[in-house]
Amino acid sequence: MKPILKVENLTTSFQGEEGRVTAVRNLSFELHKGETLAVVGESGCGKSVTALSILNLIPNPPGKIDNGCIWFEDRDLTRLRKRDMRKVRGNQIAMIFQEPMTSLNPVFTVGRQVMDSLIIHQNMTKKKAHAAAVSLLTSVGIPEPELTVDRYPHQLSGGMRQRAMIAMALACRPDILIADEPTTALDVTIQAQILNLLRNLHDEMNMSILLITHDMGVVAQLADHVLVMYAGEAVEYRKSKELFKSPHHPYTEGLLKSIPSLTEDHLVLYNIPGSVPPIHAEIEGCRFADRCSYAQPYCREHKPELEGDRESKVRCHFALNVT
Amino acid sequence: MTFQAVWKRFKRRKTSLIALFILLFIFAVALVGPFFTKYEPTEMALKNKYAPVSLDNPLGTDQLGRDTLTRLIYGSRVSLSIAFAGVLSGCFVGVLLGVLAGYFGSWVDSLISRLIDVLLAFPGLLLAIAIVAILGNGVLNTMIAVAIFCVPSMARIVRGIVISLKNQEFVQACQVMGASTGRILFRHVLTNAMSMIIVTVTLDLGSSILTASALSFLGLGVMPPNPEWGAMLNAGKEVMRSYPLGVLAPGLAITIVVISFSLVGDGLRDALDPRLKNLKIGESQ
Numbered sequence: 324m325k326p327i328l329k330v331e332n333l334t335t336s337f338q339g340e341e342g343r344v345t346a347v348r349n350l351s352f353e354l355h356k357g358e359t360l361a362v363v364g365e366s367g368c369g370k371s372v373t374a375l376s377i378l379n380l381i382p383n384p385p386g387k388i389d390n391g392c393i394w395f396e397d398r399d400l401t402r403l404r405k406r407d408m409r410k411v412r413g414n415q416i417a418m419i420f421q422e423p424m425t426s427l428n429p430v431f432t433v434g435r436q437v438m439d440s441l442i443i444h445q446n447m448t449k450k451k452a453h454a455a456a457v458s459l460l461t462s463v464g465i466p467e468p469e470l471t472v473d474r475y476p477h478q479l480s481g482g483m484r485q486r487a488m489i490a491m492a493l494a495c496r497p498d499i500l501i502a503d504e505p506t507t508a509l510d511v512t513i514q515a516q517i518l519n520l521l522r523n524l525h526d527e528m529n530m531s532i533l534l535i536t537h538d539m540g541v542v543a544q545l546a547d548h549v550l551v552m553y554a555g556e557a558v559e560y561r562k563s564k565e566l567f568k569s570p571h572h573p574y575t576e577g578l579l580k581s582i583p584s585l586t587e588d589h590l591v592l593y594n595i596p597g598s599v600p601p602i603h604a605e606i607e608g609c610r611f612a613d614r615c616s617y618a619q620p621y622c623r624e625h626k627p628e629l630e631g632d633r634e635s636k637v638r639c640h641f642a643l644n645v646t
Numbered sequence: 647m648t649f650q651a652v653w654k655r656f657k658r659r660k661t662s663l664i665a666l667f668i669l670l671f672i673f674a675v676a677l678v679g680p681f682f683t684k685y686e687p688t689e690m691a692l693k694n695k696y697a698p699v700s701l702d703n704p705l706g707t708d709q710l711g712r713d714t715l716t717r718l719i720y721g722s723r724v725s726l727s728i729a730f731a732g733v734l735s736g737c738f739v740g741v742l743l744g745v746l747a748g749y750f751g752s753w754v755d756s757l758i759s760r761l762i763d764v765l766l767a768f769p770g771l772l773l774a775i776a777i778v779a780i781l782g783n784g785v786l787n788t789m790i791a792v793a794i795f796c797v798p799s800m801a802r803i804v805r806g807i808v809i810s811l812k813n814q815e816f817v818q819a820c821q822v823m824g825a826s827t828g829r830i831l832f833r834h835v836l837t838n839a840m841s842m843i844i845v846t847v848t849l850d851l852g853s854s855i856l857t858a859s860a861l862s863f864l865g866l867g868v869m870p871p872n873p874e875w876g877a878m879l880n881a882g883k884e885v886m887r888s889y890p891l892g893v894l895a896p897g898l899a900i901t902i903v904v905i906s907f908s909l910v911g912d913g914l915r916d917a918l919d920p921r922l923k924n925l926k927i928g929e930s931q
Contacts (some may be wrong), residue, residue, distance in 0.1 A: 380821055413824035426815040430837045440823045519853065 324396075326353035327531050328377070328499055333391035335369075335376045340432045343381035344603040346372040348555040348596065350391070351629075358524060359532040361563070363539065363578065367599050369555040370535045374400075377533070378416060379408050395499075416445040417492035421504040427476035433460070433487045434472030440494045459490040464520055474564065482513035484511055493524060500525075501533045506541060518544050539582050543567060551575050554599050554610045557629055560636040569644035571637040574614045592628035609640070617641055655917040657883045661912025665906035672903060676726050679719040684754045686713065687720035687873040696889050709885045717873040719893055723902075728785060728858045728867075732792025733850045740797040740834070741843060744804025748833055749812055758801065765798035774857050788867040792854040807839040818905055841918035845911055852907030859900050865879050875900050 335347040347369040354360050362370050375381050376388055379400055391398040400411065417440075420426040428436060434624060437459055438452035447455065453472070460468035463486040476484055485505065502521065506514040522545060525532055534545055542549055542563060549566045551559040551574065559572040570576040577595035597614040600606060608623040609615070615622070622640055627636040637645075657663055684702070691711035697703045705714035747758035765773065777791040811817065812835060820830045836843075855875075861867030862876030869879050875896040882892030 331771075380818070409824045409826060411824070412822055418819075418822040420815055420819060422815055428816045428820075428834050428838070430833075430840075439820075441787070441827075443824055488819075519845060574915045 324355060327356045327396075328533075329392075330373075330392040331392045331394070333373065333376055334389045335372050335381055335386060337386045339603060340536045341603060345389075346386075347376065348554075350555075350557055352550050352557065352560065354531050354533060355533055356498075358547050359534055361536060361542040361549045362552060363536060363542055363549060363597055365537060367445065367554075368552040370552055371503055372555075373552075374418065374503050374533065374535055376420060377501065378412055379403065380412075389421060408512040410444070413440045413492075413497070414495045415497050415501075416494035416499045416501065416533045417490045417495070417497040418501040418503065419485070419492045419505050421507050423481055423488050423508060426488060429476055432475055432641065433479065434471050437472075437491050437494055440491060444495050455531055456490075457495070458496055460487070462524070463490045463493070464489070464516075465490070481509055482516065484514075485509060485517055489517075489520065489524070493528070496528060497530060499531045499533060501535070503535045504537070505534075506538070507536075512563050514541075520546065534644055535579050539567075539578060551578070553607070556610060556638065557636070558611065558638045560629075560631075562634060565635070571635070571642040572610050572611075572639050573617050573643060576643060578616075598629075609638075617643075652914075652917045656913050658898075659913045659916060662909050662916075665909035666911070668902060669906045669910060672722060673726070673837065676722040680723070683713070683716040683719060685713040685716045688871045689715045689716075696885075700893070705895050705897050706889065706891050708882065708889060713893050714878075714891060717878060717912035718875075718899060721873040721875045721878055721896065722723075722899065724785065724868060725855055725858060725900075727833060728789050729851050731856045732789040732858070733796050733847060733854050735789075736793030736796030736928075737800045737843070737847050737850065739793070740800025741804050743797065744801040745808055745831055745836060747801065748805040748808025749827075749835065751809075755805070758861075759805070762798040762801050762805075766802070770795055770828060770853075771857060771860055774861055775864070775866060778861055783866060785868055785872075788858050788861055791861065791867075795854060795857055796850050796861055800843075800846055800850070803842060804839055806807070807842055808835055811835050811838050841914075845915045845918065848907055848914055850905040852911065855900065855907070856904050859896075 330353070333347055333349050333350040334345060336343045336345040336490050346412050350369070350373060352360070362373060364370055372381070372386075377393055377400065379388075381388060388401050391401065395411070395416070400408065403411070427433070434456045435454060437456040438447075438449070441447045441452040441455055442449070457468045457472050460471055460628060465486050471479070471483070475489070479487065505521065506517050509517060518541060521532065524530075532545070534541070536542060546563040549559075549561055549563050549567075550557055551572060554575050559566070559570070559575050563573065566575060567579065570579055574595070577593075580593040581595065583592055595614055600610060600613065608625055609618070609627050612618040612622040619641065625639045625640065629636050631637055689712060691707065692712065693709040694703075695706055695709050697707040697711070699706050703713050703715070705718065707713055707715075708903055717819050741756050741880035743762070747755040768776070774791040774795050777794055781787040813888060816835060817830060820834050825834070858867055859874070859876030859879070861879045862874045865880060868877050870881060878896040879893055879900075882889070882896065
């Protein structure tokens with residue numbers, strides 16, 4: 324089946340004070356219709372930059388997509404004209420953010436903000452858009468939608484605002500929803516509700532979700548496939564279930580071990596020693612070698628490539644759990 | 647924030663409320679007063695000069711026998727229209743420049759900011775005098791001077807607000823939604839700056855009445871015999887001893903209007919600024 328979104332050799336860099344730094348290196352992945360792909364990794368791994376690159380919203384300057392193509396509906400999004408790109412954004416590819424407190428405009432009612440994309444993309448009249456906004460708010464589980472539609476963001480709780488954000492994003496029934504850490508700023512019970520909502524909407528609308536997160540729990544609940552990123556590179560691509568059962572890359576293993584367990588009796592929570600190398604560091608061998616407990620001298624000299632078949636790829640010379 | 651919420655908060659400050667009513671009264675007088683005056687503002691009655699306060703001449707007459715109240719009422723029209731037309735057009739340009747500088751940054755910002763710096767480097771009145779000296783006298787040129795006078799401060803304020811707003815997530819959310827730059831700027835960013843703009847316009851109105859009067863007083867703005875408060879002051883100062891009302895009346899009028907604008911501006915600032923949450927529990931922010 325043809326993927327709905329295909330990222331090929333994406334490289335995005337930023338002009339820093341000490342020369343250009345590469346935030347995303349040579350990243351390739353595919354997203355299929357109706358699939359949920361989770362992109363995981365520590366902070367600074369290039370997850371959000373990947374999302375913004377897809378929407379062609381890298382602030383330029385200082386940022387720039389240096390290389391690569393992003394194929395969507397037989398068009399390369401990196402080479403699309405501004406006007407055409409605007410028609411894609413919000414209409415076919417929508418995004419929700421981490422921080423529902425600040426991602427709504429404080430001076431407009433929730434309803435008007437939901438209506439906005441309908442008016443921009445579908446030329447709806449205000450009256451029709453208002454009715455559509457009410458039904459959208461209903462579908463994301465906001466109580467009293469007829470009243471809430473005329474409320475201002477500050478009158479809503481964090482969870483309600485995130486629901487309103489989701490309603491905004493889904494207004495035009497996009498093909499792809501990019502969710503950039505949608506639950507990070509919410510408390511645990513609300514997190515579960517929002518994840519449930521996303522799953523239900525996903526089943527209902529059959530859209531593809533690109534889920535950016537560092538929360539393995541969220542991944543386990545939603546994702547079909549997982550792309551693990553480390554220092555701007557893809558290090559592992561697997562089916563979600565298999566990844567949790569038998570991680571191939573030492574970094575993935577570390578991430579999974581870092582989840583506190585209820586059944587095992589650990590005194591100290593496991594963590595991966597060290598931190599992500601600064602993105603401007605030029606490393607000859609494997610970028611994870613310094614933090615890897617399995618690293619061999621060979622790893623520091625030879626850069627591993629992302630290898631494997633369509634369903635399972637790993638970037639490691641000594642991949643784990645491989646028979 | 648709704649109009650009702652702002653009004654509710656504005657009402658709490660009694661001085662501002664009183665100032666608002668004074669201003670509204672003065673606007674009303676300027677608007678309809680001329681239909682009720684017995685005299686023309688430039689109508690001379692040399693037999694009746696320096697008339698004391700009487701029913702016929704509630705504020706007396708000046709050295710040419712012109713009725714001071716009539717001139718004061720006609721003068722309010724001139725002063726207020728100079729202030730409003732000048733401030734509104736000046737602030738419009740200022741907002742535009744500020745938005746462009748703040749949102750686009752880089753060389754656009756540098757260019758506009760240096761221009762603002764140059765304008766701000768002159769003391770306000772000196773700048774106005776220089777502009778009138780170049781353009782010449784008259785009501786229209788005074789308006790232009792007032793307008794230019796308002797541009798730099800407004801541009802700087804708006805630039806600052808836009809810079810702080812443009813990196814907020816909701817602006818990025820708008821981009822993600824597919825909104826165009828113009829829509830983001832004028833619908834989303836500027837509406838958030840609106841409260842500061844309204845406050846600045848109100849305060850500018852007061853100071854530009856002062857500037858316009860000062861120009862006329864110096865003989866650079868509105869020319870006699872046109873009734874304008876500053877020009878009236880200038881004419882009255884020659885005969886201050888024999889007819890003190892000739893300076894007192896326009897002087898007080900200027901003072902009251904300027905103070906009222908300042909008080910209303912302060913009140914609006916408190917009412918519109920969401921950060922000043924001196925609210926009781928249970929009320930919305």
